[in-house]
Amino acid sequence: MKKVTKAIIPAAGLGTRFFPATKTIPKEMLPIVDKPTILYVVEEAMRAGIEDIILIAGRGKHSIEDFFDISYEVEDRLVKEGKESILESLNEIRSKVNIISIRQKSALGLGHAIYCAKPAIGSEPFAVLLGDEITITENNKPNVTAFLTGKYAQTGASSVWVLPVEKKDVSKYGIVNVGENSIADLSNGKKVLGVVEKPKAELAPSLWALPGRYVFNAEIFKDLENIAPGKNGEIQLSDAMNMLAARSAMNAYSFQTRRFDAGDKLGFLIANIEVALDRPDLKNDLLDYLKNRIN
Numbered sequence: 001m002k003k004v005t006k007a008i009i010p011a012a013g014l015g016t017r018f019f020p021a022t023k024t025i026p027k028e029m030l031p032i033v034d035k036p037t038i039l040y041v042v043e044e045a046m047r048a049g050i051e052d053i054i055l056i057a058g059r060g061k062h063s064i065e066d067f068f069d070i071s072y073e074v075e076d077r078l079v080k081e082g083k084e085s086i087l088e089s090l091n092e093i094r095s096k097v098n099i100i101s102i103r104q105k106s107a108l109g110l111g112h113a114i115y116c117a118k119p120a121i122g123s124e125p126f127a128v129l130l131g132d133e134i135t136i137t138e139n140n141k142p143n144v145t146a147f148l149t150g151k152y153a154q155t156g157a158s159s160v161w162v163l164p165v166e167k168k169d170v171s172k173y174g175i176v177n178v179g180e181n182s183i184a185d186l187s188n189g190k191k192v193l194g195v196v197e198k199p200k201a202e203l204a205p206s207l208w209a210l211p212g213r214y215v216f217n218a219e220i221f222k223d224l225e226n227i228a229p230g231k232n233g234e235i236q237l238s239d240a241m242n243m244l245a246a247r248s249a250m251n252a253y254s255f256q257t258r259r260f261d262a263g264d265k266l267g268f269l270i271a272n273i274e275v276a277l278d279r280p281d282l283k284n285d286l287l288d289y290l291k292n293r294i295n
Helices: 037-047 062-067 072-080 084-096 110-115 144-155 167-172 220-226 237-247 265-277 283-294
Strands: 006-011 052-057 098-103 126-129 133-136 158-161 174-177 194-197 208-210 213-216 250-253 258-261
Touching: 006 037, 006 110, 037 052, 037 062, 037 084, 037 126, 037 133, 037 144, 052 062, 062 098, 072 084, 110 220, 110 237, 126 144, 133 265, 144 158, 144 213, 144 250, 167 208, 174 237, 194 237, 220 237, 237 250, 258 265, 265 283
Parallel strands: 006 052, 006 126, 052 098, 158 250
Antiparallel strands: 126 213, 133 258, 158 213, 174 194, 174 208
16 A cells, blocks of 8 residues: 655644734744644654645744744854754754645635645645644654554555543544444554544543544545535534545554643643653753642
């Protein structure tokens, strides 16, 4: 089967949950310790073998494009001061990945944002990584995007990552219907029968939620083109997934990884603390502070 080498990162949201901070700063550029949120997402895609990353940006998001461009004055100063190690991540991305930016002219939903990337994707399979969802895999093991692209290469079927959530939280997510709502493990995959977007707890077909990592066959563009706008006039990705699942195979997989919803205030704070605790230069001082603060 064909290797997945393209990915879409939707980054056109207005960031209203972080207003007023996001009045002039895209939420994707808010830092997790000392790296913008979106850099973690791009690094995940790169380490999964993605070669072309299509950023779907909106009005006022030019700083994301600028971040991945060269800033000669700053970078020259860092090199002269012997601090070029700070640039390692950016230089690796520039050498391995093409960053392509496409403007979503109107905020018409996640499905519309993905459809905007069609000219850059063509008929290729592609990954989708939500720009405010961070995953961290331990000990340099394959990340969730690499896992999904590998499953696509094996099966030729669209593949999505799911995680179990509490019943009280199902209304925050798209929830997959996998035929049974009591399955304890989906590491080997299960056919998706449908998706319900943010259902009430009593109407949820399962407790398996979609946290923002997908691999799709390009067939889904036909569905995105043909579906009618839903709530608030938006094109819902879940509607297109339902059409694709009814017509061809789509599999849901669970995958063990640390995941942070950096688009949520509490999730953003937790991500900063957890990433800082992974850093030898910050861990001990942060732990001391937290212990003193709690006591």
